Amino acid sequence: MNKSQNTPGGANKGSFIVFEGIDGSGKSTQIRLLHEHMKENGVSCYVTMEPTDSPIGSLIHQIMTGHVKTDNKVIAALFVADRLDHLLNDVNGIVNKISEGTTVLMDRYYFSSYAYQSVDMSLDWVIQANEPSSSILRPTVNVFIDVDPDVALERIAKNRFQRELFEEKSRLIKVREKYLEAFDRLKDVENIVVVDGNRDEREIAREIRERVGAFAR
Ligand code: ADP
Ligand code: TYD
Numbered sequence: 291m292n293k294s295q296n297t298p299g300g301a302n303k304g305s306f307i308v309f310e311g312i313d314g315s316g317k318s319t320q321i322r323l324l325h326e327h328m329k330e331n332g333v334s335c336y337v338t339m340e341p342t343d344s345p346i347g348s349l350i351h352q353i354m355t356g357h358v359k360t361d362n363k364v365i366a367a368l369f370v371a372d373r374l375d376h377l378l379n380d381v382n383g384i385v386n387k388i389s390e391g392t393t394v395l396m397d398r399y400y401f402s403s404y405a406y407q408s409v410d411m412s413l414d415w416v417i418q419a420n421e422p423s424s425s426i427l428r429p430t431v432n433v434f435i436d437v438d439p440d441v442a443l444e445r446i447a448k449n450r451f452q453r454e455l456f457e458e459k460s461r462l463i464k465v466r467e468k469y470l471e472a473f474d475r476l477k478d479v480e481n482i483v484v485v486d487g488n489r490d491e492r493e494i495a496r497e498i499r500e501r502v503g504a505f506a507r
Pocket of ligand 2: 400
């Protein structure tokens, strides 16, 4: 059963499909493949991601790259602010897009905050802080691409230079555990699809198409 009851708009609203996973799990690859499939089927789609490229998102990027230092609670609050702006801003806010019938494919939403920020603070605090977003717009479905942290790191290492692999691995293990904890906590109110992301990308894409189709129009 579809548990999303606070999506805006009427009968012609678009679906809101969110991709979650640890870094390097293959979210952008799968979003690209699902987008291609939807275009072939004439579905009007908008692809977007968090953190965004808004002024708030740019500040987050500066913090993540070590150019600006602040407290973990401030970072969590900036993700909350970036998310609300992403939902509500007049120019390209996704609440309006969905109301107008566009399907939104999004790379990360509040479950990313639940997983990443709760490594350093309480999950309850993070869930509560994101209540303004969850009360405005719950995903039609959250697709979690579940990848072994070793596999994700191998994929990342192919693309990027000089990673602190050991530190990265322990962090990714914790983030994956936090995702699973948050999904378990919210399983009664969220639609969650977990796919094994350790496989060939075409095989994963096929499973996502089939399972998302059960929720999305
Ligand atoms: P994310 O957006 O979650 O960080 P990406 O889609 O950018 O992940 O994938 C990270 C890297 O792994 C990219 O180089 C991508 O081509 C590669 N990749 C993605 N999915 C797979 C897969 N199923 N098998 C092997 N490599 C993959
Ligand atoms: P992103 O650019 O999507 O990284 P990737 O392509 O590797 O998945 O996200 C940047 C980082 O921001 C990523 O490590 C996860 C983190 N993040 C949070 O910590 N909290 C959040 O709420 C979001 C949306 C992202």
